[in-house]
Amino acid sequence: xxxxxxxxxxxxxxxxxxxxxxxxxxxxxxxxxxxxxxxxxxxxxxxxxxxxxxxxxxxxxxxxxxxxxxxxxxxxxxxxxxxxxxxxxxxxxxxxxxxxxxxxxxxxxxxxxxxxxxxxxxxxxxxxxxxxxxxxxxxxxxxxxxxxxxxxxxxxxxxxxxxxxxxxxxxxxxxxxxxxxxxxxxxxxxxx
Numbered sequence: 001x002x003x004x005x006x007x008x009x010x011x012x013x014x015x016x017x018x019x020x021x022x023x024x025x026x027x028x029x030x031x032x033x034x035x036x037x038x039x040x041x042x043x044x045x046x047x048x049x050x051x052x053x054x055x056x057x058x059x060x061x062x063x064x065x066x067x068x069x070x071x072x073x074x075x076x077x078x079x080x081x082x083x084x085x086x087x088x089x090x091x092x093x094x095x096x097x098x099x100x101x102x103x104x105x106x107x108x109x110x111x112x113x114x115x116x117x118x119x120x121x122x123x124x125x126x127x128x129x130x131x132x133x134x135x136x137x138x139x140x141x142x143x144x145x146x147x148x149x150x151x152x153x154x155x156x157x158x159x160x161x162x163x164x165x166x167x168x169x170x171x172x173x174x175x176x177x178x179x180x181x182x183x184x185x186x187x188x189x190x191x192x
Contacts (some may be wrong), residue, residue: 019163020086038100121166125186137177
């Protein structure tokens, strides 16, 4: 009887990971090329609801066109692989442009937030790709929160971090140099 009860609850055990990652999605040269592309697009100041206490950075938007399809293809391939291995969400694609974000010292950051909201597209997975060599800046850690302490993500250049869009996260203030990253969201049908 005990084994039958244990077996019947196995399908009810939470098997959802908080995050997954892949290193070297982009090479050093590719990261530097993407940084140049992002900066050439023209960076604009980015604030959340006009409140610099929450977010201070600059950004540009990268759209899936012939010149940038290599970026979208690499990201899509990795995202679908990681989703199948760690989340198994019913996802469609990257329905939004990719955000190139530039954080500069002495204090650019993005405070605690989630990437989904009422009346948004149904964002299921969020991703962040580290473009800058971590030796070139200090601070700027991406922190995901399962609890009050949080988990610091890898900073290696070219690393893609993938996590459910409802996970609380932040980018700590950059205290020296500058941090560049790509951010994107993977959409799908409403959770049920």
